[in-house]
Amino acid sequence: MRLVSIEENGQPAIGITDGTSVVPLAAIAPDLPQEMNQFIAAGKTALDAAASAYANAPASASKPLSDAKLLSVVPNPSKIICLGLNYADHAKEGGHGLPEYPSLFLRTKSSLIAAGDPIVRPDCSDTLDYEAEMLLVIGKKGRNIKQADALDYVFGYSVFNDGSVREYQRKTGQWTAGKNFDDSGPAGPWIVTADELPDGAEGLKIESRLNGKTMQSSNTSNMIFTVTRTIEILSEIWTLEPGDIVAMGTPEGVGYARTPPVFMQPGDVVEIEIENIGILSNPIA
Secondary structure, eight states: OEEEEEEETTEEEEEEESSSEEEEHHHHOTTSOOSHHHHHHTHHHHHHHHHHHHHTOOGGGOEEGGGSEEOOSSSSOSOEEEEESOBHHHHHHTTOOOOSSOEEEEOOGGGEEETTSOBOOOTTOSOEEOOEEEEEEEOSOBSSOOGGGGGGGEEEEEEEEOOEEHHHHTSSSSOTTTTOOTTOEEEEEEEEEGGGSOGGGTTOEEEEEETTEEEEEEEGGGBSSOHHHHHHHHHHHSOBOTTOEEEOOOOSOOGGGSSSOOOOOTTOEEEEEETTTEEEEEEBO
16 A cells, blocks of 8 residues: 555645545545554554555545645654665765664754655755665564564655755764755655565665666665664664654765766756655755
């Protein structure tokens, strides 16, 4: 199932989509949680009920997805955790050795935007870079999760663009500044539930395109730290909660590593596509 976060009557809501149309959950299953974190926390019972309601929804409940106001896939995540250097060739292109432990950083909620929203290049720097990433959505609460059990804690997957202002990322040894400019990190357009994808979302083509030109092309099987290993590592540190999102790192081909460097400019359009998940498209402003 594909779930979107949408705005309905000025409030965050949930929709079920086939990629072209959307049915607001409130229209077909008003008794289910209508906020994404709460819906995710309700688990398989809520998913099954939503799927049944969607299968029996009248045509009148549907509207074009293009008419909906999309939000970032989880509008109010408790944690936004990101992995750096999780593809070997990306680590090499940046002059880094292969990590024995993931490079971890956090994003702020104000950095997140939805599919279709403009990524804002800041006035202070013209070094805005793209990063194609798979987004992991945590499905239930857990701490000290073993790798063998980790897939039980996955709700689904989405697409992320870890927009990075490289000049500010390099100002200190910490990456926080360059990774947290307002309106720099689009996520979406929807969440694909884990049951529709291979275990750990492995074996999926991941690609970025800038103005139609392919910039990155790899496969999620090339991640150094898999979804299950990542969940094991992160849950040693944090209690993972329903709706937490984890950006799983980017493959080689980013703009700063090119000769000459390629950065996103106002008027550009960037697309991130992950096989069987979807296409995340955003203009640059």
